[in-house]
Structures are given as structure tokens and as C-alpha cells.
Amino acid sequence: MSPASTAVPETGESAVSRIRDDILTGVFAPGQRLVEAELCERLHASRATVRAALAELDHEGLVERVANRGARVRTVSVEEAIAITEARMVLEGLCAAKAAENVTPDEIVQLREIGSRMTESVSSGDVMTYRSLNVRLHNLVRQIANQPIAEEILIRLLARNVRHQFQLALRPGRPQVSLSEHLAIIDEVCARHPEAAERAARRHIESVIRALRETTAG
Amino acid sequence: MSPASTAVPETGESAVSRIRDDILTGVFAPGQRLVEAELCERLHASRATVRAALAELDHEGLVERVANRGARVRTVSVEEAIAITEARMVLEGLCAAKAAENVTPDEIVQLREIGSRMTESVSSGDVMTYRSLNVRLHNLVRQIANQPIAEEILIRLLARNVRHQFQLALRPGRPQVSLSEHLAIIDEVCARHPEAAERAARRHIESVIRALRETTAG
């Protein structure tokens, strides 16, 4: 569950979380400079603390640091978002395959439950619920896969382009497209077909990539 | 090219490099405690510097830190090495596919050159040369793929279990097995067949995984 590293300095961790949240919620805009002294005031922490936090966020890919020139919120272009999503594609495929190998009856019930609730939320047009179910589904698959290395990488990649993901979810017609893909993943994992589950996961992310590409054109 | 993050404090970077090298070359044994004060003396640096270095290496997965209890060289079990290699498998597959899409005539020449030199070194039994060519091949493929995100992740994963990779390379008969797999990757990339190149890359890493599994049995 813990996002990434093992090091968890107490106040330091809260500093990381607060800055991360401020980036993800848009308090800090993409490209904005993050001056250490300012963050010190804001967080009531020392510079060593915010410095460690910035290093961590640099590692997560949320901020960009250059030597002697400070840190800024990383702006991820559509091209980068596509490259990130391509890496996600193969890793989610791996997790889906592993999940199909490991899935337990209880987990099958959970997957089906998410699937039916996804179907409901799409037919009722509840985009936000669908989106949170989407996150839950991917989390559950990763958890079932029991592949901590791939999981850690995926969590990071995901955090890195939440912004694009979010914009994508709001596109009209997008939930309808992704719903069937999600249901296919659920079906194959529950059927314990690793190869088919991997293909389904990759098809899903391929569709995400196509949608991202369309944003450049449109 | 740069190993990982964008942050490159000058002396800090050398501290990171030196500790990393000492871990990879075995000066610091797996599981060994890394006390900050001792590293300060060894590197003639301040604690802030070595602290930042340890954080970076924690991010890279080479050291393990727990709050208030310090850092130690991470020991990676065979199970972890397998999980890491499974993640590598799908990412190398992605890079191979992308490389097959992007490869230029000049790069084809370079790939063929490496291939023929690999064949020579295997037939002459020169394991170390073969190993360095192996590294060069993977580097070149990643470079051709032009997929910076996947590349960065792969470099980290690779560094994380060099030890296992190294032991593997020394196993009798191993070079003969991997040679044909490497040549297949080269063939498919040069033929510009993305799907086939991906399959070839995955077959290769699958064979690495099988070899790793055998180490547990034997």
C-alpha cells in the first residue's frame, strides 16, 4: 500500500503527502516553481525536510529538479503521457496475467461486484462513480497479481499522469468504450486465463492510448 | 543516459555513484548496515550529502531504509529477482517492439555487428566479452526504442539484481542458450517486425526466469 520507498521520516512523509496533494489537486500548477524556502513556510518544516520531500517527488516523477536551479512541477506532454501509458500497458498486462493465475473465489466475487456496479454507473451516467470504480478495479487486479515490483512501478506511472487520465474520463462516450474493455478483463481473470487476461488488459490500455492520441488531433 | 532522476547535485552525485559502485562491486555486502557517520568519513562528505545519497539509492532499490533505524544494503531474494525479471520481460518486449518500428539502416549495422561478435565470443568461450556485448545489445535496443520512461525503469530494475544476473552469466552452458535468443531479437528488430521482436525479447527473458528458478532448486 505504501506508495514507494521504505524510508518514512514521520514529518517528512506528511510533507511529501501535502506537496503531492497540492500538485495533484492543482494548487501548484504544472510548470510552477517550487522554492524550498516558500515550502518551508507553507509546511512549517525545515529545509532538510522539504528537500527530502522534493527528492521523493522527483523520484515519483511529479516534480523536476535541476542542479542549482531548483524544482518545478513537472509538465507532462501528451507524447510523454503516451509513453507512460505504453509502459503501463505491458505492466498492467503482466499483472492481469498474474492475477488470472492467483485469483481466489472470494476475489472473483469482488471483481464481479465491481463489474456490475461499473455497468450500473455507466447506464446511469454517473461518471465520477465509474471513475472511482475504475481505480478500485485496477487496484484490486494489481493486489491479486501479488507482484510488488510491477505494482510499485504502476502506481508511480499512474500518479504521473493523473491529469491526463482525468481529462480522458470526462470525454463523452469514453466510459461506454472502456466499460466493455474492463468487463473483458474481469471475465478473463475470473476464468483464470492468463494469456487472455493479458491481451484484454493490453487492449484496454491501447484504447486509452488511442484516446490520448486523439487529444493531439482535436 | 543519466541513470535516473534529474537532480544532479555535483558532489552529491559522486557520493551516490561511489556508494552505488561499492554496493555493486561487493565492497558493501548485501544486508550490511550503512551508517551515515561511517560513510561521511569514507566519502569525506557531510551527513546531508550521504543522507541524500542514501535516499537516492533507496529510490533505486539498492538500499533499504527504515525510519530511525538506518539503511542497509538490500538483499534481493530469488523470488524478488524473478518478480523484477518478470517486470523486465514485458518492458524489454515493449522496447524491442518500438525498436523494430524505429530502427535505422545505420542501427541495423550496429546490431548485426554486436550479433556477430557475440557469436564469436561464445564459440571462443570468452564469457566476459559476451557479457559486455549482452549489456551493449540491451542498451542499444533501448536506445533505438526511444522510450525514455521504459528505459529509465529498466535501468533501475537491472541495477537492482546485477548480482543475480552476474551469477547467471557464469553458469556453464548459459551463453549458448542465450546467444540464439539474442540473435532472434536482433533478426526481428532488423526485419522491422514489432510483434515478432516483442515475442523474441519475451522469450529471452522467460529463459532468464527459468534459469533463475533453477537456482532455487539447485
Added chain:
DNA sequence: GATGACGATATTGTCAGCAATCCGTCGTTT
């Protein structure tokens, strides 16, 4: 008017020291 050198300012990188935390040990109590 454009260009390049120079200096002031802002910001990061580094250092030494203090406070907080954890582990092992010892003594005390039941």
C-alpha cells in the same frame, strides 16, 4: 542599437550541532 562583461540578488548545496528515537543492558520486583 546590439552585445558582452560585471555585480547584486535570489536560491540551492553543504556543513556542524542539537534533539528525538531506538536497541541492548542492567537492576528491580513478583
Added chain:
DNA sequence: AAACGACGGATTGCTGACAATATCGTCATC
């Protein structure tokens, strides 16, 4: 004798200050 709690040593986490570096504006020069 075993369990429990307090003490001491060691090590990390954090704070404030100092040094190094890059950026920006100014001014002289071509």
C-alpha cells in the same frame, strides 16, 4: 527464575547558518 521497567549508548531526524552557483539587471563598449 522470569518479567518488567528504567538507564545508557548509538544512530537517525531536524534546525540554523554558511558557502557556492545561477539568474537578472546594469552599464560600458563596439
